[in-house]
Amino acid sequence: MTKPLFNKIALIxxxxxxxxxxxxARRGGLAxxxxxxxxSEETAATANRLKLVDHCGTDLAAACQDADLVIVCTPVGACGEAARVIAPSLKPGCIVSDVGSVKQAVVDAMQPHLPAGVHFVPAHPVAGTENSGPEAGFAELFDGRWTILTPLPDSDPAAVDKLDAFWKGLGSLTDRLDPAGHDRILAITSHLPHLIAYTIVGTADDLAGHLNSEVLxxxxxxxxDFTRIAASxxxxWRDVFLNNREAVLEVLxxxxxxLFYLQRAIRWGEGDKLFDLFTRTREIRRALIHLNQA
Amino acid sequence: MTKPLFNKIALIxxxxxxxxxxxxARRGGLAxxxxxxxxSEETAATANRLKLVDHCGTDLAAACQDADLVIVCTPVGACGEAARVIAPSLKPGCIVSDVGSVKQAVVDAMQPHLPAGVHFVPAHPVAGTENSGPEAGFAELFDGRWTILTPLPDSDPAAVDKLDAFWKGLGSLTDRLDPAGHDRILAITSHLPHLIAYTIVGTADDLAGHLNSEVLxxxxxxxxDFTRIAASxxxxWRDVFLNNREAVLEVLxxxxxxLFYLQRAIRWGEGDKLFDLFTRTREIRRALIHLNQA
Ligand SMILES: NC(=O)c1ccc[n+]([C@@H]2O[C@H](COP(=O)([O-])OP(=O)(O)OC[C@H]3O[C@@H](n4cnc5c(N)ncnc54)[C@H](OP(=O)(O)O)[C@@H]3O)[C@@H](O)[C@H]2O)c1
Ligand SMILES: NC(=O)c1ccc[n+]([C@@H]2O[C@H](COP(=O)([O-])OP(=O)(O)OC[C@H]3O[C@@H](n4cnc5c(N)ncnc54)[C@H](OP(=O)(O)O)[C@@H]3O)[C@@H](O)[C@H]2O)c1
Known part of the structure; x- marks a missing residue:
């Protein structure tokens, strides 16, 4: 048996x-x-019942004692406070990471709390479902999906490589971007689609009242498909939009x-404009299928 | 063996x-x-090679000779011309229907061509995929999905009931609406989601140029999910938008x-407004799952 990448991992x-x-990580023998x-006590009890980890408690700082890798897996808006609470118990040389869907805001919130001697390497697995909570977890979630590491200019290269190896060990493909670049890209590929899905399902629900619920x-x-996305x-998602405001507002x-361009084309009966776009988007789907990300 | 519902069916x-x-229909022994x-000759050849029907040709009128049920299965914009071409060969008592995703415009386009003595009963199976062409067909497509019949005020009740029984025989659930009511409901549950998906994939593609294609x-x-819908x-879809203009513009x-309400909430950091909507849409998903239409 080869030595695991880490002795102890703590998930917050x-x-x-x-x-x-x-x-x-257990499947890959990574720790x-x-x-x-x-x-909450409740989530801890569920995690223990499902045997997701060796032990789950509610004392964030205690869990991090002696950990070689700490990953903050809370909503984005809670990352800063989590960093503040765990900071005193992080051992020197420990790698601290996160999984937030937004990166610059998480860096800004966590970094000030982290002591010198600890290696901070933010990351985001671009993989998920509309389900949440400990029961929703499954070992295959990251297989074949991308995880984006967003190291900081002064991140220790060895720590970045080790976290990269860890994500590969979880089944993921990996790449690196700067935090702000990550946020611009995800604004269009993930955040905007979710905002739109939430909106349209809300609009439909309002109309359903008028239309005697036949809509549903x-x-x-x-x-x-939109209702599934809007069940996230x-x-x-509130935290994502509040913490990636500028990029989301720009792509919006x-x-x-x-959309106004198409609205006008519909109003004026300009079928060619519709047809041209609909043909182009078809190609994009083919490209995604080609990239194995469809 | 019970007698099939129809002796001869013709699909246009x-x-x-x-x-x-x-x-x-073959699976159900309905004809x-x-x-x-x-x-096109090409599509006819494919249909014959796949043995989808007993025979597929390119002479629309000839196919309808002696048919007891004729269903026009072309894009919405081609339904009127198809009705004009087949009208002379429709036998008295024949039921004529269609499957268009828009109903009022199809009624307006087809009805003037149809001879007296023929029963016109428009319908729309609310079931589909992003694939098209004869290779995309499969027997299970309608199982458990709704088909909406939109009979006209003077539609023969026996003909409507027979078409209803036919769709049930195809595996579908059935219901009835007036054509304009159908168009208003589908504008929000189907047409708008498609328009939005096409738009966002186009927006992303434009941005991908600037962002070095990492977007994809x-x-x-x-x-x-949006790229899949936008591959339809x-x-x-051009025909759907051109032929359901008013209802689509209204829901749009x-x-x-x-969307502007949410945009403003993001700009001003009003997390509660986002959270409230996101919680409400989650319930709608649960309702759909409950209705077995998720
Ligand atoms: N879901 C996705 O599709 C996806 C994909 C990629 C990345 N992400 C990112 O992954 C992170 C976690 O998402 P998830 O889907 O795993 O969420 P989740 O299933 O809702 O789990 C969130 C966890 O964080 C804890 N938590 C919530 N608020 C907290 C707070 N204020 N202080 C301390 N702990 C708190 C929860 O604890 P209790 O249950 O005990 O309250 C729970 O253990 C988010 O940053 C998200 O942006 C999500
Ligand atoms: N796709 C869906 O999800 C869905 C769901 C419910 C209802 N519908 C409705 O079903 C109808 C057909 O959709 P589909 O998905 O089956 O389309 P499709 O796979 O593209 O098939 C269209 C058929 O119509 C023929 N056609 C096209 N233009 C024609 C014209 N100008 N004159 C005569 N024939 C023509 C095609 O013939 P050639 O190949 O020989 O040119 C082909 O046989 C549409 O009205 C649509 O609104 C679609």
């Missing part, structure tokens, strides 16, 4: 992502010991422009 | 929907003979309003 927060990391700590019953393909965790403005 | 157009009707006619590679859950057939205006 153990929902969909934390739970999946625990299961995938001798995996512990977790979460906010005749949910066609498109709408069904409210806290997580572009989207609005493009 | 044999792509995803026509092909699936043919396969499901003694099923023929089809389509615009890091396509997360939300965006992947350009002709079909509501959607824009709701």
């Amino acid at each position: 927060g153990i929902g969909l992502i934390g739970g999946s990391i625990a299961l995938a 001798n010991k995996i512990v977790a700590a979460t906010r 019953r005749f949910a066609a393909g498109g709408f069904r 965790d409210p806290t997580m 403005a572009r989207f609005q422009e493009d | 157009g044999i792509g995803l929907i026509g092909g699936s009707i043919a396969l499901a 003694n003979k099923i023929v089809a006619a389509t615009r 590679r890091f396509a997360a859950g939300g965006f992947r 057939d350009p002709t079909m 205006a509501r959607f824009q309003e709701d």
Whole structure:
């Protein structure tokens, strides 16, 4: 047996992502010991019942004692406070990371709390489902999906490489971006689609009142997919939008422009404009399938 | 063996929907003979090679000779011309229907051509995929999904009931609405979601140029679903938007309003407004799951 990458891993927060990391890390034999700590007794009890980790408690600082890798797996808005609480118990040389869907705001919130001698390497696994909580975790979540590491200019290269190896061990493909670049890209590929799905399901629900709820019953393909996306965790997504405001507002403005263009084409019966866009988007799907990310 | 519902069925157009009707009708033993006619030699050859029907040609009128049920399965914009071409060969008492995603415009386009003595009963199976063409058809497409019949005030009740029984025989649940009511409901549950998906994938593609195409590679859950929807057939969807203009523009205006409300909440950091909507939409998903339409 080869030596595991880490002796002890501590996960702060153990929902969909934390739970999946625990299961995938065990599957890959990446640590001798995996512990977790979460906010509520209830979630801790569930994590222990499901045996996601060796032990899950509610004392965040205690869980981090002697850990070689600490990953904060809470909603983005809770990362700063988590860093503040665990900071005193981080051992020198420990790698601290996170999984937040937004990176610059998390860096700004966590970094000031972290002591010198600790290696901070933020990361984001671009993989998820609409489910949340410890029961939602599964070992295969990251298989074949991308995880983006967003090291800081002064991140220790050896620590970055080690975290990279860890994510590969979880089944992920890995790449590196700077935090702000990450946030611009995810604003369009993930944050905006979620905002739109939430909006349209809300609009439909309002109309359903007027239309005697028949709207829901005749949910066609498109709408069904939107309702699934719009069933994602409210806290997580509120935090994403509040913490990636500028990038989301910018892509939203572009989207609005493009939508008005199509709205005008519909009003004036300009079928060619619709047909041209609909043909182009078809190609994009083919490209995604080609990249194995469809 | 019970007697099939119809002796001869003719399908005008044999792509995803026509092909699936043919396969499901055979599975259900709903006709003694099923023929089809389509615009191109190529599609006819494919339909014959796949044995979707007893025979597929390119002479629309000839296919309808002696048919007891004729279903026009072309894009919405081609339904009127198809009705004009087949009208002279429709036998008295024949039921004529369609599968268009828009109903009022199809009624307006087809009805003037149809001779007296023929029973016109428009319908729309609310079931589909992003694939098109005869290879895309499969017998299970309609199982457990709704088909909406939109009979006209003077539709013969016996003909409506017979078409209803036919769709149940294809595996579908059935209901009835007036054409304009259908168009308003589908505008929000199907047409708007498709328009939005096309738009956002186009916006992302434009941004991908600026962002060195990394956008595509890091396509997360939300965006992947949108690309699938935005891979739907350009002709079909152009026709839907051109033929359901008023209803689509109306729901689009509501959607824009709701989106601006969220945009403003993001700009001003009003997390509660986001959280409230995101919680409400989660319930809608649960309701859909409850209705077995998730
Ligand atoms: N879901 C996705 O698709 C996805 C994908 C990629 C990245 N992410 C990111 O992953 C992170 C976690 O998401 P998730 O889906 O795993 O969420 P989740 O299933 O809801 O789990 C969240 C965990 O964080 C804990 N937590 C919540 N608020 C907290 C607070 N104020 N202080 C301390 N702990 C708190 C929860 O504890 P209790 O249950 O004990 O309250 C729970 O253990 C988020 O930053 C999200 O942006 C999510
Ligand atoms: N796709 C869905 O998800 C869905 C769901 C419910 C209802 N519908 C409705 O079903 C209908 C057909 O959709 P589909 O997905 O089956 O389309 P499809 O797979 O593209 O098939 C269309 C068929 O119509 C023929 N056609 C196209 N243009 C024609 C024209 N100008 N004149 C004569 N025939 C023509 C095609 O013939 P050639 O190939 O020979 O040119 C082909 O046989 C549309 O009205 C659509 O609104 C679609």
